[in-house]
Each structure stands twice: as structure tokens, then as C-alpha cells.
Amino acid sequence: LYAHRYFSTSGIRPPPLFFLNYSLFPWAGASRGEPRGMYPEVIQRSQKMLEDTMAGDEKAVSHAIMEIRDSEYAPTFYNDEQALRYVVKFAYIAAVDQYIKVEELPSGHGIADVVYLPKKRIRLPAMVIELKWNKTSEGAIGQIKDRNYPAILKEYGGVFVVVGINNSEKTNVHTCRIERIHA
Secondary structure, eight states: OHHHHHHHHHOOOOOOSOOOOTTTOGGGGGGGTSSSTTOHHHHHHHHHHHHHHHHTOHHHHHHHHHHHHHHHSOGGGOOSHHHHHHHHHHHTGGGGGTEEEEEEEEETTEEEEEEEEEOTTOOOOEEEEEEEESSOHHHHHHHHHHTTGGGGGGGGOSEEEEEEEEEETTTTEEEEEEEEEEO
16 A cells, blocks of 8 residues: 555556566466467367377377377476476376376376366366386386376276386387277
């Protein structure tokens, strides 16, 4: 209130207290009703990857993850499972409209790395993603099944999409295994 009186009586216009440069924060345009800011190609790639995941297209998902890793992350920082987690979260950014993302969800006899729960009135299966570094995507799927990660998701319906993603540091290649599990 004091600052308002000072500026209004002195004739000096107050400086803006908050300025958001939308060119630096392109996603901010989405909150203003614009179509996802300045990155529609990122959203389109992510939506395609989500569709490929639901269709079980393992090669397309592996390729999409590698593209995102190559275009968005510095190789010096891409060196563990946590870095892989960030790439996967970025790759599935389009899921925000249809899913609620939960990380490190205790379920069954362990903790699922990333789980996507369908929002109300969305008729999509829940998705469980297990990440591996220098192991196998088949091993990730085996862990999901052995530790019964989908047990906590029974209220979301009878079908779950389980995704195992591995990065081999030696070959610098991602592999992906996708299965549908009926509860």
C-alpha cells in the first residue's frame, strides 16, 4: 500500500513486479489457452510415443526414447537410471492430460519406478514402467511380475500395460519390452 501511494503521487510508474518471458517458458502458453505453447512437435512426439506404447510397438518406443535422449540431454549427465527416468518422464509428457504420474509407488513386494494412473472418465489402462541400467528390458518386466507391482492398481480395471526400459551404457542403445497383464 505504501509503495502504491508513493508511485501514484510521484508520477513515477512502478516497475513490473513479475514478468514472464514466454519465449523462455514455452509451456506457459498452455495455461493461457494457447495450444501447448511453442513446442507442438514435442507434444506430438510424446503423444505418438504414448500411442505406440498402448499398441505395444517396442521398437518405436525405444527409438523415441533414444531421440529424446539425443536431442534433450547432454551425454556427460546421462549416466545412470535416474537420468533414464528423466528422459522417460519427458518422453511421456503428453500423458499429463490423461494420466496422473506417480513415481516410486510402493506396490506388491517392491517399488514401481513410474506409474501412470488414468484420470477419472479416461478409458485407458494403467501403465507401470520399470527402468533398468545395463541390464535387460525383459528383466524389468520380470521384476514387475515377480514383485506383483500391478496389485495396487486392481481398481483401475483388469488390464495393465507394463513397460520395461533398459539402457545399455556399453552399446548406448535403449531396449523396450511392453506387455499387457490381465489382473
